[in-house]
Amino acid sequence: MRQPSIVxxxxxxxxxxxxxxxxxxxxxxxxxxxxxxxxQSDGIRPLGGAAKWWLDGSLRSLSARLTERGSTLVLxxxxxxxxxxxxxxxxxxxxxxWSRRYGGAExxxxxxxxxALRGSGVTVASxxxxxxxEPWTVQTGAGTPYSVFTPFWRACQSxxxxxxxxxxxxxxxxxxxxxxxxxxxxxxxxxxDPDWAGGLRETWEPGEPAAxxxxxxxxAEDLAEYDRSRDEPSAGATSGLSPRLRWGxxxxxxxxxxxxxxxxxxxxxxxxxxxxxxxxxxxxHHPDLATKNLRPEFDAFPWPRLRPAQLRAWxxxxxxxxxxxxxxxxxxxxxxxxxxxxxxxxxxxVKNLLIDWRRGEEWFWDTLVDADGAxxxxxxxxxxxxGADAAPYFRVFNPELQAKKFDPHSEYIRQWAxxxxxxxxxxxxxxxxDLAQSRKDALAAYERMxxxx
Ligand code: FAD
Numbered sequence: 001m002r003q004p005s006i007v008x009x010x011x012x013x014x015x016x017x018x019x020x021x022x023x024x025x026x027x028x029x030x031x032x033x034x035x036x037x038x039x040q041s042d043g044i045r046p047l048g049g050a051a052k053w054w055l056d057g058s059l060r061s062l063s064a065r066l067t068e069r070g071s072t073l074v075l076x077x078x079x080x081x082x083x084x085x086x087x088x089x090x091x092x093x094x095x096x097x098w099s100r101r102y103g104g105a106e107x108x109x110x111x112x113x114x115x116a117l118r119g120s121g122v123t124v125a126s127x128x129x130x131x132x133x134e135p136w137t138v139q140t141g142a143g144t145p146y147s148v149f150t151p152f153w154r155a156c157q158s159x160x161x162x163x164x165x166x167x168x169x170x171x172x173x174x175x176x177x178x179x180x181x182x183x184x185x186x187x188x189x190x191x192x193d194p195d196w197a198g199g200l201r202e203t204w205e206p207g208e209p210a211a212x213x214x215x216x217x218x219x220a221e222d223l224a225e226y227d228r229s230r231d232e233p234s235a236g237a238t239s240g241l242s243p244r245l246r247w248g249x250x251x252x253x254x255x256x257x258x259x260x261x262x263x264x265x266x267x268x269x270x271x272x273x274x275x276x277x278x279x280x281x282x283x284x285h286h287p288d289l290a291t292k293n294l295r296p297e298f299d300a301f302p303w304p305r306l307r308p309a310q311l312r313a314w315x316x317x318x319x320x321x322x323x324x325x326x327x328x329x330x331x332x333x334x335x336x337x338x339x340x341x342x343x344x345x346x347x348x349x350v351k352n353l354l355i356d357w358r359r360g361e362e363w364f365w366d367t368l369v370d371a372d373g374a375x376x377x378x379x380x381x382x383x384x385x386x387g388a389d390a391a392p393y394f395r396v397f398n399p400e401l402q403a404k405k406f407d408p409h410s411e412y413i414r415q416w417a418x419x420x421x422x423x424x425x426x427x428x429x430x431x432x433x434d435l436a437q438s439r440k441d442a443l444a445a446y447e448r449m450x451x452x453x
Contacts, residue, residue, distance in 0.1 A: 004030040004175045005095040005123075008084060009073075010106075012099040012129050012248035013058045014208045015065055017165035019127035020097035021172070030175040032091055033066050033073040035059055037187055038080040043105025045290070045373060048366035050335040053197050054206050056189035058247050061207025063184075071172035075182040081113045090179035094122055099129035099248070102280050103373045104287025131277055132162040132252050135284035145285045148389045152281070153274040165254040199333035200369065204243070211249035214240060219262040227268045233327075233338035234411035239269070242336065242370035245276065252276070279378035282388045290361060290377035297453035298386035302445050303356045310353050313432050314345070315363050317417065320431035323403040324348045326416035333416075335369030340406055346383040347397035352438040354445060357384035385446075393446045396439045 005024040012018055013035075024031045039046050047055065063073035074091075076083045088096060096117055101110060114124045128134050133156050139145060146152035191197050204210075218239045229237035244250045252273055259266045283289045293299055313319050317328035327341035337345070342364075349360045361380040365371045381387025407413055413420050419427040 001092065002029050002176075003094040004032050004091050005097065006032050006034050006084075006088060006091065006093045008034050008036070008096060008098040009062065010035075010098060010101060010248075011246070012251070013062045014211075014249050014251065015062075015069070015172075016168035016208065016212075017129070017251040017254050018099070019129050019166060020099050020125075021169065022166050023097050023125060023127065024095070025169055025172060027095060029095075030173050031071050032087075032093065032175050032179065033062070033071060034084070034087055035062075035073060035075055036080045036083045037075070037077045038083070038109075039077075040079045041081065041105065041109050044080075044109065045103075045105075045365075048368070048371050049191060049196075050200065050367050050369045051365075051371045052189040053191065053200050054204070054243055054247060054335070054369045056184065056187070057204075057206030058249060059184060061209070065208065066172060069169065069172040071174040072178050073181070074179050075184060075187070077182055077187065080109050081116065084113055085116065087179055088117065088122055091175060096122060096124050098126050100126050100134075102131070102135060102284045104283075107287075129251060130248055131280055132156070132256060132273070133159060133277055133281075135281040138281060145281060146278075147282075149275065149278050152278050153271060156274060156277065162253050162256050165251060165257055196332075200335050203334040203336075204369065206243070206247070206249070208249045211241070211244035214244065215250060215255060215258060219258060219264070223259070223262060223264045223266060223269060227265070230268070231340050232406050232412075233341050234407060234409075234415065238339070240336070242372075242375075246370045246372045246375075276375060278388070279372075279374040282378055283374035289381070290373065291358065293386040294381055294388055295386045295390070297449065298384070300453040301386075301449045302452075304354050306355060306359070307353075310432060311349075311355055311359055314349050314353060314355070314360075318429065319348070319433075320429040321348065321399050321435070322410075322413045322417055322420040322428070323399040323407065325420070326413045329416045331364075331367050335367065337368075338412075340402070341412075342379065343383055344397045344399050344402050346380060347395075348399060350380075350384045351396045351442040352433050352435060354438070354442060357381065357386070394443060396442060398435065398439075400435065 005027050007021050007024045015021060038044055066073045074087060076087060084096065101107065117124045138152065138155055146155065222237050225237050229235040241250065241255065245252060255273065259269060286294060314328060317325040319325055323341065324345050327337050327345045331337040346360055349355050350357045357380045361377050364376055378387060382390045385391060385393035403413060
């Protein structure tokens with residue numbers, strides 16, 4: 001009997017440029033795709049609500065595409081280590097392939113499973129597919145990881161160029177009999193009571209074909225303007241590719257090579273991919289990134305007692321600060337927020353409201369469709385001043401000045417928070433904090449921390 005190979009899909013929900021899938025096909029045996037919803041393994045962070053919504057759509061798309069080409073996607077729920085072994089047994093498989101993950105808990109799960117499977121004679125191979133540069137390959141002259149972005153990115157660029165993307169397979173041989181699969185509906189990834197995902201449905205179509213279409217459109221229509229307009233939230237000039245990269249509907253290799261081939265000057269855009277790499281490398285070296293200050297002196301930061309009403313006002317976009325409220329509502333409605341506004345809203349929470357960055361990180365984790373185990377905590381720590389190559393603490397974003405500079409005609413504010421428009425000024429609520437006074441309080445708290453640490 002022919003023994004199938006299993007491709008365990010995780011953060012690489014695509015057929016094109018998927019080295020694990022390619023390796024399975026090249027063995028010449030039937031191929032079974034597998035996705036495991038793991039909410040039980042130690043340390044694996046359960047997905048947030050918006051991420052679950054995305055996952056549902058992306059799995060439906062992947063499953064249909066595998067079936068079209070002759071193969072199948074098996075869905076199972078539970079502790080990954082035991083589930084994968086079970087599926088290997090059920091399918092009579094003798095090989096398992098996957099793309100690497102870089103979080104601490106994920107690496108532990110994968111390493112243990114790899115040795116257990118190999119111990120029972122199963123071929124296992126893992127591939128670099130989610131990053132352009134593997135974290136252990138980029139080091140300073142002293143053999144340590146980089147902690148500052150600019151030299152990190154310079155070092156990456158002096159390495160051999162990222163490999164060319166692999167073509168999408170046309171046919172994928174399927175097994176004669178399929179192991180049983182869960183029904184995706186039973187996973188209940190979509191919100192029902194209440195169904196808050198209307199804005200997500202209007203904004204996004206998860207899945208590899210839509211991801212590729214957006215990449216093509218961005219390169220043809222927006223990249224040329226990227227340098228000039230990327231900081232203006234109403235310009236729509238950025239790629240919108242973050243959830244595609246987060247879920248691996250596109251590989252960074254594909255984005256990298258197609259960007260260069262587009263012929264537009266692209267240094268700035270590619271360096272944003274560099275920040276994505278940097279965040280993952282930092283996570284690889286600091287698995288506690290989401291919970292622990294990278295700069296330990298911040299452990300002594302005198303956070304005042306949490307005022308839940310203030311946290312709620314921020315979450316709901318009811319702070320009375322127009323740019324902050326616009327951003328938080330864009331996030332709730334669409335599952336993303338423009339990068340500059342992410343910085344402004346994060347700075348407002350951490351500095352003007354003096355709320356621990358971890359509370360903000362958790363909210364973003366729950367509401368972003370691109371919620372990423374590396375980029376999210378990395379950027380929160382960057383804003384809070386406790387992170388790698390972070391913004392200096394005294395850099396408190398002033399939401400009013402930021403609005404003047406980056407949303408001079410209030411287009412973005414009017415789109416998401418119309419009560420602040422010129423015709424509706426009477427309806428606008430007053431700010432929940434005084435920006436100038438709260439800035440002073442934040443700097444004083446920082447000074448107290450410096451004296452105690
Ligand atoms: P583009 O400007 O088109 O950039 C291209 C790609 O580069 C992005 O798709 C993304 O993959 C990557 N990128 C750009 N900026 C960054 C950055 N600062 N850090 C890491 N990667 C970057 N990005 C996430 O993907 N997931 C997150 O959970 C996330 N959380 C964030 C939290 C805060 C507080 C802040 C300030 C930023 C966060 N970012 C996160 C980074 C950034 O805001 C988004 O990647 C970007 O807004 C996505 O829009 P885009 O795809 O149009 O970006």
